[in-house]
Amino acid sequence: MPASAAKQLLDHYDRHARALPWRSPPGSPPPDPYFVWLSEVMLQQTTVATVTPRFRRLIERWPTIDALAAAPDEEVLMEWAGLGYYARARNLIACAREVAARGGFPPSESELRKLPGLGAYTAAAVAAIAFGARAVVIDTNVARVIARYRGIKQTLQESRDDIRKHADAMTPTDRPGDFAQAMMDLGATICRPRRPACSICPLSADCLALASGAPEEFPATKLKRERPHRHGLAWWIERDGAIWLVRRPARGMLGGMAALPGPEWGDDVPTVQRQASISHGFTHFTLELHIARRAEPVGEGWWQPIDHLAEAGLPTLYAKAAGTMLERKEVLAA
Incomplete structure (x- = not known):
């Protein structure tokens, strides 16, 4: 120049x-x-x-x-x-x-x-x-x-x-x-x-x-590779107006963030009765997160009041999952 x-x-x-x-x-x-x-x-x-x-x-x-x-x-x-x-x-x-x-x-x-x-x-x-x-x-x-x-x-x-x-x-x-x-x-x-x-x-x-x-x-566009698709399971555990949340492992995807409990994501669709499913895109793969109800808490975590769920610091994936479940609850109650 x-x-x-x-x-x-x-x-x-x-x-x-x-x-x-x-x-x-x-x-x-x-x-x-x-x-x-x-x-x-x-x-x-x-x-x-x-x-x-x-x-x-x-x-x-x-x-x-x-x-x-x-x-x-x-x-x-x-x-x-x-x-x-x-x-x-x-x-x-x-x-x-x-x-x-x-x-x-x-x-x-x-x-x-x-x-x-x-x-x-x-x-x-x-x-x-x-x-x-x-x-x-x-x-x-x-x-x-x-x-x-x-x-x-x-x-x-x-x-x-x-x-x-x-x-x-x-x-x-x-x-x-x-x-x-x-x-x-x-x-x-x-x-x-x-x-x-x-x-x-x-x-x-x-x-x-x-x-x-x-x-x-200018410049030429890099050809995008098709992203692999994965499946995940999230437990919806609700009691007395609160949701059970856990913190994800420090390393890995969404490391250290608040989350709904559930096993690690993989290639297979979970064989449970699902209440809802949501799609989410990450940089290197897309994810279908399936949400199922469960009665008892899983893992170390805390009860987060639903009225203060926005203060939990949920990443977009889990905020979307929680929003979907709460909307479903409102529809069923109507």
């Missing part, structure tokens, strides 16, 4: 930057590293619209990294409920405690990479945005911008090294954090996967994908 193009992008960012609660306005002192790190973790596989109110709620409850580090695991997991990809929450807890123990975030990308849950992208983003270090920040949106600007037609996976080389050449020494966020905004709001708004793009004059006449064809 020519220096003039980087300047054009920063000028555009100065006028059109998204106002987000974890950001500082363009050209302002960098934001708290805690805010940058927290937002980047929350935004992995999750939209800005979903994250924004949850981010505000989380920092209102734990305004500093030390406060988050001191919070019980169960409370953090409950706060994370509904955001999905629950390994992020477990890494969030581990990282917060390590950062608190060392007295703050390290400013270098290499040291940030050593923290729990910080991969190449997150470490580069925190280094650039929070500490002003020149770091090559590449998320999916940024990779798409680069692929189109440089006319790279292979899939993002196939062209990873080429994209990194071009991204490195693009990244300026001055205002690297604003530049990284400008690229993110460009990919999220203008250079979208479908129907890119090329007419208002500050880089359109030199974009090779646009010059081809078919910018949407």
Whole structure:
């Protein structure tokens, strides 16, 4: 990217930057590293619209990294409920405690990479945005911008090294954090996967994908594999206006989260009398969760009042299952 193009992008960012609660306005002192790190973790596989109110709620409850580090695991997991990809929450807890123990975030990308849950992208983003270090920040949106600007037609996976080389050449020494966020905004709001708004793009004059006449064809789309389908069983145990809940094992899917009790999921349909079934999609497989009544509690857990079920921190799968059963109960009672 020519220096003039980087300047054009920063000028555009100065006028059109998204106002987000974890950001500082363009050209302002960098934001708290805690805010940058927290937002980047929350935004992995999750939209800005979903994250924004949850981010505000989380920092209102734990305004500093030390406060988050001191919070019980169960409370953090409950706060994370509904955001999905629950390994992020477990890494969030581990990282917060390590950062608190060392007295703050390290400013270098290499040291940030050593923290729990910080991969190449997150470490580069925190280094650039929070500490002003020149770091090559590449998320999916940024990779798409680069692929189109440089006319790279292979899939993002196939062209990873080429994209990194071009991204490195693009990244300026001055205002690297604003530049990284400008690229993110460009990919999220203008250079979208479908129907890119090329007419208002500050880089359109030199974009090779646009010059081809078919910018949407850059980069090529990776063929998706069909996800395997699994089945699960959840016990609905109700007594005196309360539901029996357990906590899933710390490791594995939905690790550490509140849940309806039941065996591990597998390929076979459970041979029990089911009250209801729900479908849910995970990244690598789809799940049919079958819900059956049971009289006695199973495993270590607690009675959660139905009137306060929303406070249990159920992940989406089990919140959907509980909602289905409660709706069924209302219909039968009508």
